[in-house]
Amino acid sequence: MMKPIKVGLLGIGTVGAGTFTVLQRNQEEILRRAGRGIEIVMVADLNTERAREVTGGAVEVVNDANLVVNHPDIDIVVELIGGYGIARDLVMKAIANGKHVVTANKALLATHGTEIFRAAQEKGVVVAFEAAVAGGIPIIKALREGLTANRIQWIAGIINGTTNFILSEMRDKGLDFDVVLKQAQALGYAEADPTFDIEGVDAAHKATIMSAIAFGVPVQFDKAYVEGITRLSATDIRYAEQLGYRIKLLGITRRVANGIELRVHPTLIPKNRLIANVEGAMNAVLVQADAVGATLYYGKGAGAEPTASAVIADLVDVTRLATADPEHRVPYLAFQPNQMADTPILPMSEVTTSYYLRIRVADKPGVLADVTRILADASISIDAMLQKEAGEGETQTDLIILTHETKEKQVDAAIAAIEALSTVSGKVNRIRLEQLS
DSSP states (O other): OOOOEEEEEEOOSHHHHHHHHHHHHTHHHHHHHHSSOEEEEEEEOSOHHHHHHHHTTOSEEESOHHHHHTOTTOOEEEEOOOSSSHHHHHHHHHHHTTOEEEEOOHHHHHHHHHHHHHHHHHHTOOEEOGGGSSTTSOHHHIIIIITTTSOEEEEEEEOOHHHHHHHHHHHHHOOOHHHHHHHHHHTTSSOSSOHHHHTTHHHHHHHHHHHHHHHTOOOOGGGOEEOOSTTOOHHHHHHHHHTTEEEEEEEEEEEETTEEEEEEEEEEEETTSGGGGOOTTEEEEEEEETTTEEEEEEEEOSSHHHHHHHHHHHHHHHHHHTTSOGGGSOOTTSSOGGGOOOOOBOOGGGOEEEEEEEEEEESSTTHHHHHHHHHHHTTOOEEEEEEOOOOTTOOEEEEEEEEOSEEHHHHHHHHHHHHTSTTBOSOOEEEEEOOOO
């Protein structure tokens, strides 16, 4: 039996503690699978007291992460600090020191992945990041290895549990966003500062990583279109239901003739799609590929043990690979590094999808004709329409239109023209729509 591989842990918060616990509990099983033991020998955390509590005094605890990345006996560094700053320096130092890296840091990889993977390539070390996307769901492995025979066409994922929980609650209880956000914070589903989640940034980090793996392009978070759920109202969720749709925050990446779409935004999905019925804090990723068709990956996208499950799977992988020569490892982004494509990421104006439009109109004859004429002039065809009866004494009503597929820039132009009508008040509410068939 080979001697155990030595691991240093950076950060022992929720995921770090989960990793330590699951590794201890399933030690025997993991040893049988990896072929050698995996031992956490050092933990760095600013809160040394908590670190000692979690580890029960079994490992060395330090408050300076540099001691871990520079330690001569440590083979693998697990980075669970998060963020772009110190985490990037530590990961780059670990790589420079010839250590393998396992990380759950989607923000870091989506923004600096290209330089990190290049550095790892040059040093012949592995950077593994299954835990960075959709927590415990093995989606990176599925895309990179399981589906490697396929030409992947598109991916659509519910990849942020906080926003999915909020949308589920809004739909169940008919409440508006602000009210539900406060509840989600009280229940611990949303952070005190929920910006990254509710503005769609976290989902966009994950979609960026999946896009790179699916299509063999560099990670380009700065090119992603990102829109969160803060402007969604209970009214729109209700109208969507009446028309047979659910609204979900989706991360979407799609290969089209002239490039790649990479976007995160609230999306209407037909109610009968499996993914439309993913509720609460659960995650789900739907992948459409040429040979296999559609495959769906569902599970917990966050939490101590689900995420630890992915971190430890990566540790086992690295342990098995540590002895394999670098040329024969699975490439980080599925494609050989010298075979990356420079396919452009399309700006949102060039994206083609369908739309839900909610227009506040004066309740009088001829208004509908004006609106439909503008859409026709922009070559936008209507799929369905819903006109609310104006209530007693009301002079305005809601007009809901679902369009067929069209280019975003045509919809932009049509919306501007509709908003200019004297019979239309306020802004047109636009939500994109995907059939996902």
